[in-house]
Amino acid sequence: MTAPVLRAAAVTRTYAPAGDVPPVHALRGVDLEVRAGERVAIVGRSGAGKSTLLNILGLLDEPSSGSYALAGHETADVTHAGRDALRADVLGFVFQDSHVLGHRTVAENVELKLAVARVPRADRAALVTDVLARVGLTHRAGALGRLLSGGEKQRLAIARAIVTQPPVLLADEPTGNLDGANADTVLGLFDEQAARGTAVVVITHDPRLAAWADRALVLDAGHLASAVAVA
Numbered sequence: 001m002t003a004p005v006l007r008a009a010a011v012t013r014t015y016a017p018a019g020d021v022p023p024v025h026a027l028r029g030v031d032l033e034v035r036a037g038e039r040v041a042i043v044g045r046s047g048a049g050k051s052t053l054l055n056i057l058g059l060l061d062e063p064s065s066g067s068y069a070l071a072g073h074e075t076a077d078v079t080h081a082g083r084d085a086l087r088a089d090v091l092g093f094v095f096q097d098s099h100v101l102g103h104r105t106v107a108e109n110v111e112l113k114l115a116v117a118r119v120p121r122a123d124r125a126a127l128v129t130d131v132l133a134r135v136g137l138t139h140r141a142g143a144l145g146r147l148l149s150g151g152e153k154q155r156l157a158i159a160r161a162i163v164t165q166p167p168v169l170l171a172d173e174p175t176g177n178l179d180g181a182n183a184d185t186v187l188g189l190f191d192e193q194a195a196r197g198t199a200v201v202v203i204t205h206d207p208r209l210a211a212w213a214d215r216a217l218v219l220d221a222g223h224l225a226s227a228v229a230v231a
């Protein structure tokens with residue numbers, strides 16, 4: 001079996017606020033391995049530690065203890081600059097509110113991601129064209145981001161996240177603001193990406209996403225528990 005593309009081992013994260021406030025043990029020893037092409041949903045109540053875990057998986061935060069390896073790199077051994085490069089090369093992010101740049105066109109929104117990922121300028125236009133076709137936004141390529149509908153914005157967010165063909169796609173409530181049809185479209189795009197070998201990890205309140213994933217895990221008070229039995 002192939003090595004996991006993402007491996008968290010005994011990860012804890014304790015927030016230690018200043019003053020008399022007691023520390024918060026947001027993650028209490030999380031083990032997680034995800035392989036290429038797997039679709040994993042992590043569900044949990046508000047305050048369970050989902051954002052904390054996503055921040056660590058996305059290299060936006062570091063564990064208090066334990067280890068996290070991404071695409072074969074032990075992240076504790078990576079320099080600050082190395083983390084930025086690793087994030088750009090290995091990760092795609094999709095957030096609930098899409099973070100689309102409203103005053104840039106759809107095509108520019110995608111091209112900016114390629115620039116950050118240091119893709120040569122000469123290669124960018126073809127990649128933008130290809131990914132906009134995949135998410136069904138070819139006809140909106142010249143439209144400003146702020147003029148898109150909610151579903152279109154989320155498809156643009158996905159286009160940006162997948163245009164570099166990252167080995168790992170992390171999504172935070174990716175269907176939270178969408179109606180059923182648009183949510184299905186988003187999950188269909190994730191399916192396609194997983195079929196291309198990307199590991200897709202979705203963090204959500206929505207138990208329906210557990211039914212979509214290959215594997216569903218429950219985060220409860222900082223513990224990541226066994227797969228949920230999906231009805």
Ligand SMILES: Nc1ncnc2c1ncn2[C@@H]1O[C@H](COP(=O)(O)OP(=O)(O)OP(=O)(O)O)[C@@H](O)[C@H]1O
Pocket residue numbers: 015016017024025026044045046047048049050051052053205
């Ligand atoms: N910067 C911080 N300082 C102190 N405590 C924090 C901080 N960030 C999160 N927490 C606490 O850590 C715990 C886990 O928070 P986290 O945001 O990871 O949960 P969540 O599952 O994402 O919640 P939600 O679904 O409501 O966004 C909560 O008790 C929260 O109050």
